Amino acid sequence: MKQDRPKISDVARIAGVSTATVSRVISNPGMVSEDTRATVQAAIAQTGYRLNHAARNLRHQRTGSIVALVPNLSNPFFAQILSGIASVLGPAGYNLLVADTHSASAEMLLDYAEPSRADGLIVLDGALPAAGLSGRVPVVQACEWVPGLQAPRVKIDNAAASALAVAHLADLGHRRIGHVAGPRGNVLSEARFKGTAEALQARGLPYPDQADYAADFSLDAGRAAASRWLLADPGYRPTALSFASDAMACGFIGEVQRHGLSVPRDVSVVGFDDIELIAHISPPLTTIRQPRAALGRLAAERLLAGLRGEADMGADMLLPVELVIRASTAPLA
Amino acid sequence: MKQDRPKISDVARIAGVSTATVSRVISNPGMVSEDTRATVQAAIAQTGYRLNHAARNLRHQRTGSIVALVPNLSNPFFAQILSGIASVLGPAGYNLLVADTHSASAEMLLDYAEPSRADGLIVLDGALPAAGLSGRVPVVQACEWVPGLQAPRVKIDNAAASALAVAHLADLGHRRIGHVAGPRGNVLSEARFKGTAEALQARGLPYPDQADYAADFSLDAGRAAASRWLLADPGYRPTALSFASDAMACGFIGEVQRHGLSVPRDVSVVGFDDIELIAHISPPLTTIRQPRAALGRLAAERLLAGLRGEADMGADMLLPVELVIRASTAPLA
DNA sequence: TTTCTTGTTGCAACCGATTACATCTCGGCG
DNA sequence: CGCCGAGATGTAATCGGTTGCAACAAGAAA
Numbered sequence: 001m002k003q004d005r006p007k008i009s010d011v012a013r014i015a016g017v018s019t020a021t022v023s024r025v026i027s028n029p030g031m032v033s034e035d036t037r038a039t040v041q042a043a044i045a046q047t048g049y050r051l052n053h054a055a056r057n058l059r060h061q062r063t064g065s066i067v068a069l070v071p072n073l074s075n076p077f078f079a080q081i082l083s084g085i086a087s088v089l090g091p092a093g094y095n096l097l098v099a100d101t102h103s104a105s106a107e108m109l110l111d112y113a114e115p116s117r118a119d120g121l122i123v124l125d126g127a128l129p130a131a132g133l134s135g136r137v138p139v140v141q142a143c144e145w146v147p148g149l150q151a152p153r154v155k156i157d158n159a160a161a162s163a164l165a166v167a168h169l170a171d172l173g174h175r176r177i178g179h180v181a182g183p184r185g186n187v188l189s190e191a192r193f194k195g196t197a198e199a200l201q202a203r204g205l206p207y208p209d210q211a212d213y214a215a216d217f218s219l220d221a222g223r224a225a226a227s228r229w230l231l232a233d234p235g236y237r238p239t240a241l242s243f244a245s246d247a248m249a250c251g252f253i254g255e256v257q258r259h260g261l262s263v264p265r266d267v268s269v270v271g272f273d274d275i276e277l278i279a280h281i282s283p284p285l286t287t288i289r290q291p292r293a294a295l296g297r298l299a300a301e302r303l304l305a306g307l308r309g310e311a312d313m314g315a316d317m318l319l320p321v322e323l324v325i326r327a328s329t330a331p332l333a
Numbered sequence: 334m335k336q337d338r339p340k341i342s343d344v345a346r347i348a349g350v351s352t353a354t355v356s357r358v359i360s361n362p363g364m365v366s367e368d369t370r371a372t373v374q375a376a377i378a379q380t381g382y383r384l385n386h387a388a389r390n391l392r393h394q395r396t397g398s399i400v401a402l403v404p405n406l407s408n409p410f411f412a413q414i415l416s417g418i419a420s421v422l423g424p425a426g427y428n429l430l431v432a433d434t435h436s437a438s439a440e441m442l443l444d445y446a447e448p449s450r451a452d453g454l455i456v457l458d459g460a461l462p463a464a465g466l467s468g469r470v471p472v473v474q475a476c477e478w479v480p481g482l483q484a485p486r487v488k489i490d491n492a493a494a495s496a497l498a499v500a501h502l503a504d505l506g507h508r509r510i511g512h513v514a515g516p517r518g519n520v521l522s523e524a525r526f527k528g529t530a531e532a533l534q535a536r537g538l539p540y541p542d543q544a545d546y547a548a549d550f551s552l553d554a555g556r557a558a559a560s561r562w563l564l565a566d567p568g569y570r571p572t573a574l575s576f577a578s579d580a581m582a583c584g585f586i587g588e589v590q591r592h593g594l595s596v597p598r599d600v601s602v603v604g605f606d607d608i609e610l611i612a613h614i615s616p617p618l619t620t621i622r623q624p625r626a627a628l629g630r631l632a633a634e635r636l637l638a639g640l641r642g643e644a645d646m647g648a649d650m651l652l653p654v655e656l657v658i659r660a661s662t663a664p665l666a
Numbered sequence: 667t668t669t670c671t672t673g674t675t676g677c678a679a680c681c682g683a684t685t686a687c688a689t690c691t692c693g694g695c696g
Numbered sequence: 697c698g699c700c701g702a703g704a705t706g707t708a709a710t711c712g713g714t715t716g717c718a719a720c721a722a723g724a725a726a
Contacts, residue, residue: 005448007712018676023714033674052449054391055712058681063387065430074416074626076409076609083407086433090441095450097398098431100419108423115338116385116682117428219609250613275610276409276552280583282615293407340682351706356684366704388682391711449712 006047015043026051065095066303067118069109071125071144073100077273077292078124081143084296085122092304094119101125113137120303123151126187138306142299144187152306153316154299158188161288161321162195163202165242165270168286168323170203173332174268178238180225180248181211189213192244192272214248222251229267230259239267239332246271246278246287253281253328264330274324284326291319339380348376359384398428399636400451402442404458404477406433408550410606410625411457414476417629418455425637427452434458446470453636456484459520471639475632477520485639486649487632491521494621494654495528496535498575498603501619501656503536506665507601511571513558513581514544522546525577525605547581555584562600563592572600572665579604579611579620586614586661597663607657617659624652 012019017036024031025040032040043049057063066089070078086096099112109128113121113136120137126144133139139151162179169177179196182189193211200207212228214221222243229237229252243249249271253263263269263283271278274289298317345352350369357364358373365373376382390396399422403411419429432445442461446454446469453470459477466472472484495512502510512529515522526544533540545561547554555576562570562585576582582604586596596602596616604611604620611618631650 008714009712019713020677020715021675024675027714031674036674050447050449052391052712053447054387054394054396054449055681056714058385058387058391058683058712059714061387061681072416073419074413076412079409079412079415080407082412082431083405083433086406086431087436090433090436096431098415098419098429100416100423103420103423114383114386116383116387219613247610250610254613277580277583277608277610277614280552280587280614281610341684342682352683353685353707354705357705360684364704369704385682388711389684391682391713392684394711 005052006049007052008049011040011043011047011049014047015040061115062119063115063117064093065097065118066120066122066300067097067099067112068122069099069101069112069125069128071101071127073098076275080292081124081296081299084293084298085142085300086296087293088297088300088304092300094304101128113139120307122299122303123149127185138303140299140303140306143295147187152302154295154302155316155318156290156295156321157318158191159195159198161272161290162192162242163199164321164323165272165288166196166199166203166205168325168329169240169242169268169270170205172240172268172329174238174240175205175332176236176238176240177205178229178241179208179212180222180241180243180252181213182217182244182248183215183221184211184213189244196242214244217245217247219247219251219254222248222253223255224251226252226255226259230256230261240269240329241267242270242272244272246273246275246285249285249287249328250278250281253283253285264328265333268329268332270329279326283328286326286329287324289322289324291321295319338385339382340385341382344373344376344380344382347380348373394448395452396448396450397426398430398451399453399455399633400430400432400445401455402432402434402445402458402461404434404460406431409608413625414457414629414632417626417631418475418633419629420626421630421633421637425633427637434461446472453640455632455636456482460518471636473632473636473639476628480520485635487628487635488649488651489623489628489654490651491524492528492531494605494623495525495575496532497654497656498605498621499529499532499536499538501658501662502573502575502601502603503538505573505601505662507571507573508538508665509569509571509573510538511562511574512541512545513555513574513576513585514546515550515577515581516548516554517544517546522577529575547577550578550580552580552584552587555581555586556588557584559585559588559592563589563594573602573662574600575603575605577605579606579608579618582618582620582661583611583614586616586618597661598666601662601665603662612659616661619659619662620657622655622657624654628652 008019008022012022022040025037029037089096110132113133115137121139123141124143126146128146130146130149141151141153143155145153181193197207214225249269253269271285271287274287278285341352341355345355355373358370362370422429443465446466448470454472456474457476459479461479463479463482466482474484474486476488478486514526530540547558582602586602604618607620607622
């Protein structure tokens with residue numbers, strides 16, 4: 001009993017043809033006569049032959065897989081983008097290789113950009129070094145982006161999104177509108193802070209020249225922001241706040257409520273992302289909705305187009321966002 | 334100017350040695366003399382040589398990657414398990430290939446179990462066919478499992494977990510305790526329903542012989558369950574309910590509240606999973622906490638041990654769960 | 667009948683690294 | 697002085713498909 005997996009030469013021997021013909025039956029059936037094809041297919045079935053991908057990839061100089069570099073896999077936000085990516089890659093015959101940039105060394109990350117590892121790269125982490133990512137395999141940036149990296153970006157219009165939040169709060173009569181930014185240095189933090197500041201300025205409202213940075217985008221960071229806000233003079237502190245993430249907004253609300261204040265009576269809150277469940281907290285959170293799955297899908301499609309050599313891999317792509325008004329915002333009392 | 338990537342023979346030529354020596358410098362430096370090693374390393378640096386993984390994999394008959402078969406990538410629950418998996422695989426030198434079983438055909442899924450594609454398989458989807466997964470590469474099942482598939486399982490004790498919920502509600506004085514199960518046929522749904530029924534029976538409480546199946550584990554399914562519950566006779570319907578997921582519990586609470594009832598005054602609710610944010614809804618949800626990241630980590634470690642040929646890839650592994658008491662449960666009025 | 671297509675198929679050279687085996691050198695030892 | 701062993705390095709087969717090119721057959725055109 002042969003324990004080894006059958007190889008193409010085994011099939012060829014049984015079918016009485018050359019390995020070339022077997023190979024053609026597999027990858028280019030039209031080139032082989034009907035009779036031969038049937039014989040070979042029978043031999044394939046009989047032996048239970050399965051193609052060796054490593055061998056094919058070596059010869060074809062491709063891998064059939066796309067790497068996604070994710071800053072934090074456990075963040076549901078990224079999971080949904082990945083889901084969008086996978087939904088495009090799978091049907092197109094590509095594998096999705098996921099690398100958590102936090103649990104991988106710089107050397108390993110470099111390795112992911114190797115043509116012998118992946119055919120393309122989707123970067124979801126804006127904190128990576130631009131050098132090393134470029135010039136090896138086609139790259140697309142999604143959601144976040146790496147400053148200085150020449151690769152198409154599929155993202156939302158963060159400035160416009162911030163402006164939406166500001167407009168909503170201003171329309172409700174708020175004049176002292178604050179913004180709690182994400183972690184310092186993060187491209188999204190900066191873009192959203194900048195967008196908020198500019199929107200405030202455009203309306204003649206007071207705006208900060210320095211962002212109120214949080215440690216990260218987490219619940220705890222929102223809680224910390226609440227502590228700062230609670231300490232401030234009620235006569236001067238913002239009556240409305242926009243946050244760089246829903247999680248932060250949640251943390252803020254929880255902490256504020258714990259101190260006996262009420263949202264939106266004492267302070268209006270706008271989140272960012274529209275993650276699941278956010279509609280079910282108390283009060284349901286007003287937020288900016290990002291098209292997460294679409295972001296992933298479009299990034300993947302963009303990359304595939306690039307691999308086919310079709311696309312103008314130059315232009316960026318801005319997806320629309322949407323203000324979802326729930327109950328965490330109210331007119332200024 | 335050579336556009337091609339340098340290969341090992343280019344390095345060899347420049348260093349004035351054979352390809353064998355270059356190969357040794359890369360993968361077995363101790364075998365090469367100090368001088369030669371330095372020369373070769375200089376040549377590698379000079380050419381910017383990078384190893385071709387496809388070639389090495391072909392020769393080594395391994396791929397360096399592990400596939401995770403996930404039923405639904407956009408579900409944050411799985412994202413956190415994946416995170417645990419990635420945190421182990423990365424440092425061990427393995428890639429994580431993620432396949433969404435929903436957006437892949439059966440043929441593609443079979444392909445993932447090919448030795449030429451992956452060195453091992455982590456199954457997170459209990460609805461896959463057992464045939465085709467077995468006997469090709471080492472497999473570990475995590476969280477969910479495939480009935481009939483002979484592969485070690487890393488999971489929680491679903492029966493014990495259900496019993497925890499029942500005990501909690503019974504201790505609060507509830508006698509009519511219900512359970513809303515996940516989708517019919519899902520291994521977790523069945524296990525949790527069975528565990529709940531047995532726990533009820535053991536306490537002499539009325540128990541259903543048929544599960545109250547939901548369409549899936551989602552918020553909407555919980556909402557639908559609420560509609561059913563609201564229609565039932567208040568004198569007979571359960572005064573407390575446990576759910577097969579937090580999302581369902583949330584949906585239920587939201588719908589019940591919309592009808593002017595209050596949780597936990599009118600009905601106590603226990604969720605399952607302890608996903609993020611669940612502590613911030615109103616009321617904060619009492620639930621069963623699953624060690625998600627640990628599940629992923631252990632599954633990955635198990636698989637790696639199997640790949641090294643170390644482990645008794647036979648025994649299953651049960652992780653402990655924990656009852657987290659918050660405010661959605663209260664003594665029977 | 668000869669020549670030219672068109673369609674099938676086989677031969678053998680790849681893809682790029684790894685490694686068993688052979689070879690060579692040099693020091694130690696009888 | 698010759699033999700042996702250890703260490704370093706080269707030679708070439710190998711992993712398993714793919715594909716350019718050649719060969720060949722059969723039918724069409726001349």
